[in-house]
Amino acid sequence: MFCLAVPRQFGKTNNPKKGMGMENIIEAREVRFHYRNEFEENAVQKPVKEILKGINLDIKKGEFVAILGHNGSGKSTIAKHFNAVLLPCGGTVYVEGIDTKDEARLFDIRQRVGMVFQNPDNQIVATIVEEDVAFALENLGVEPDEMRQRVDDALKAVGMYEYREHAPHQLSGGQKQRVAIAGIIAMRPNCIVLDEPTAMLDPKGRREVLKTIRELNRNYGITIILITHYMDEAAKADRVVVMDDGRIIFDDVPREVFSHVEELKAVGLDVPQVTELAYELKKNGLEIDGHIITEEECIEALIRILQN
Amino acid sequence: MLKDITIGQYFPGKSFVHRLDPRFKIIITAFYITLLFSAKEMIGLFAGIVYLVAAFLVSGIPFKMMLKGLKPIVPIIIFTSILNLFFIDGIVVFRLWILKITDEGIKMSVFMVIRIICLIAGTSLLTYTTSPIALTDAIERLFSPLKKLKVPVHELAMMMTIALRFIPTLIEETDKIMSAQKARGADLETGGLMQRAKALVPILIPLFVSAFRRAEELALAMECRCYHGGEGRTRLRQLKSGWADYVSLGITLFFLDAVVAINCFF
Numbered sequence: 001m002f003c004l005a006v007p008r009q010f011g012k013t014n015n016p017k018k019g020m021g022m023e024n025i026i027e028a029r030e031v032r033f034h035y036r037n038e039f040e041e042n043a044v045q046k047p048v049k050e051i052l053k054g055i056n057l058d059i060k061k062g063e064f065v066a067i068l069g070h071n072g073s074g075k076s077t078i079a080k081h082f083n084a085v086l087l088p089c090g091g092t093v094y095v096e097g098i099d100t101k102d103e104a105r106l107f108d109i110r111q112r113v114g115m116v117f118q119n120p121d122n123q124i125v126a127t128i129v130e131e132d133v134a135f136a137l138e139n140l141g142v143e144p145d146e147m148r149q150r151v152d153d154a155l156k157a158v159g160m161y162e163y164r165e166h167a168p169h170q171l172s173g174g175q176k177q178r179v180a181i182a183g184i185i186a187m188r189p190n191c192i193v194l195d196e197p198t199a200m201l202d203p204k205g206r207r208e209v210l211k212t213i214r215e216l217n218r219n220y221g222i223t224i225i226l227i228t229h230y231m232d233e234a235a236k237a238d239r240v241v242v243m244d245d246g247r248i249i250f251d252d253v254p255r256e257v258f259s260h261v262e263e264l265k266a267v268g269l270d271v272p273q274v275t276e277l278a279y280e281l282k283k284n285g286l287e288i289d290g291h292i293i294t295e296e297e298c299i300e301a302l303i304r305i306l307q308n
Numbered sequence: 309m310l311k312d313i314t315i316g317q318y319f320p321g322k323s324f325v326h327r328l329d330p331r332f333k334i335i336i337t338a339f340y341i342t343l344l345f346s347a348k349e350m351i352g353l354f355a356g357i358v359y360l361v362a363a364f365l366v367s368g369i370p371f372k373m374m375l376k377g378l379k380p381i382v383p384i385i386i387f388t389s390i391l392n393l394f395f396i397d398g399i400v401v402f403r404l405w406i407l408k409i410t411d412e413g414i415k416m417s418v419f420m421v422i423r424i425i426c427l428i429a430g431t432s433l434l435t436y437t438t439s440p441i442a443l444t445d446a447i448e449r450l451f452s453p454l455k456k457l458k459v460p461v462h463e464l465a466m467m468m469t470i471a472l473r474f475i476p477t478l479i480e481e482t483d484k485i486m487s488a489q490k491a492r493g494a495d496l497e498t499g500g501l502m503q504r505a506k507a508l509v510p511i512l513i514p515l516f517v518s519a520f521r522r523a524e525e526l527a528l529a530m531e532c533r534c535y536h537g538g539e540g541r542t543r544l545r546q547l548k549s550g551w552a553d554y555v556s557l558g559i560t561l562f563f564l565d566a567v568v569a570i571n572c573f574f
């Protein structure tokens with residue numbers, strides 16, 4: 001096929017301004033997974049379809065990682081392994097050194113790695129915004145005074161403090177998703193996994209949610225794992241992991257990953273528009289950098305070519 | 309069009325009654341019902357009316373709202389009064405063929421009508437002045453001793469909360485499904501009863517499928533937020549009772565005592 005392993009360049013992805021060490025928050029070792037057929041427990045073992053075929057992945061503290069892949073590539077499945085919603089059939093996942101198979105520490109793990117899902121409507125439990133944000137804390141038995149403080153902090157962090165007494169159905173999609181994120185960060189997790197959080201939102205809601213995510217990463221040092229199929233979202237991450245058919249095929253900074261235009265297209269993915277433009281121009285003999293991922297870079301490069 | 313449905317009968321406000329602890333309001337309502345049923349004489353019931361009118365005045369709930377709440381029970385009121393009017397023995401005051409009206413009958417039917425009206429108006433005052441979520445909360449806390457008898461109090465309250473949370477969501481969804489089915493030529497408005505009932509099937513099936521999918525996702529999201537039942541749970545909103553609650557309860561108990569006393573002396 002094509003190159004399966006690109007040497008990882010951690011030096012580039014490690015962001016010194018966050019002041020985080022080189023510690024891994026999540027380590028996946030040879031993770032394999034397939035769904036068991038519960039109705040045919042004793043039936044003849046049929047060859048099962050493996051969804052994850054040996055994933056090795058390290059996520060560093062404070063990183064902003066985007067996981068890309070088309071439907072059925074296993075990107076949501078691996079995400080669910082990060083907070084013990086699913087347990088690997090083979091291999092191990094460690095969250096801050098805790099094996100996710102350790103049932104006694106399940107709530108420890110879930111508190112460290114929060115998860116936000118696609119549909120904001122189906123994650124909000126309570127009928128009032130602030131009570132929903134408090135839901136996880138109520139479950140963890142946090143004292144009411146501290147809970148009040150944490151709920152207010154979480155709502156301020158996502159910019160939804162003014163809406164704390166609203167009912168969820170009065171909010172827009174983007175606002176609801178931010179409430180869902182607040183519900184997670186109230187637990188003070190070190191890492192948030194977001195499973196296509198913008199897929200059901202309008203462009204305005206998408207911008208709001210992405211801005212919130214970036215701020216959480218930058219200002220609070222929370223590790224972000226963003227599962228998405230929007231290339232422009234992935235382009236803004238520190239690191240992009242591309243999955244196909246239960247394997248990782250690329251794992252590098254966005255600039256490097258998106259320079260493999262042909263390979264990405266072969267697995268049903270796109271590259272950002274500007275990258276594709278630069279790629280096509282290069283193919284037709286123009287001298288342009290193939291590593292362009294932002295519009296500004298593209299404009300600059302084109303101006304330079306036109307001036308020559 | 310479905311969006312106009314209001315949930316519960318909550319009438320937002322900031323009156324004295326609104327601000328009472330919902331737990332006390334439930335207890336007070338229970339005592340008030342006891343009062344109504346222990347009154348044996350008109351004068352006892354009169355105390356009940358005075359109490360109710362006072363409570364309504366304090367709560368600031370418009371009188372119209374109370375009448376609106378009584379509307380659905382008008383048939384029950386008429387039925388009860390007719391039964392009492394014709395089937396109670398006493399001195400006959402009016403006779404028509406086999407039907408006879410007695411003085412006791414008239415007295416009893418008036419008595420029953422007042423009692424039912426007070427009962428409904430009194431209990432609806434509770435739902436007018438308490439939001440559904442506060443009610444759920446109060447019920448969970450009031451019944452928490454039943455946990456020892458293995459009654460799943462927390463789970464029931466959780467179910468109520470989630471139901472309240474999803475009513476607007478599912479109504480919106482029903483609206484969408486109805487539009488989608490209409491766009492495909494579904495006829496929902498014409499035809500007889502059977503035909504209309506049948507026309508609902510293509511709306512209910514997608515609604516149920518989606519509700520189950522939602523339930524699954526919600527369960528997953530709750531698990532990710534460390535939900536593990538009511539054990540060791542704390543609450544953000546603490547219910548606090550103050551002097552106002554005790555005073556209200558005291559007044560209610562005074563009225564109840566008065567009614568019992570009236571029963572003894574008259």
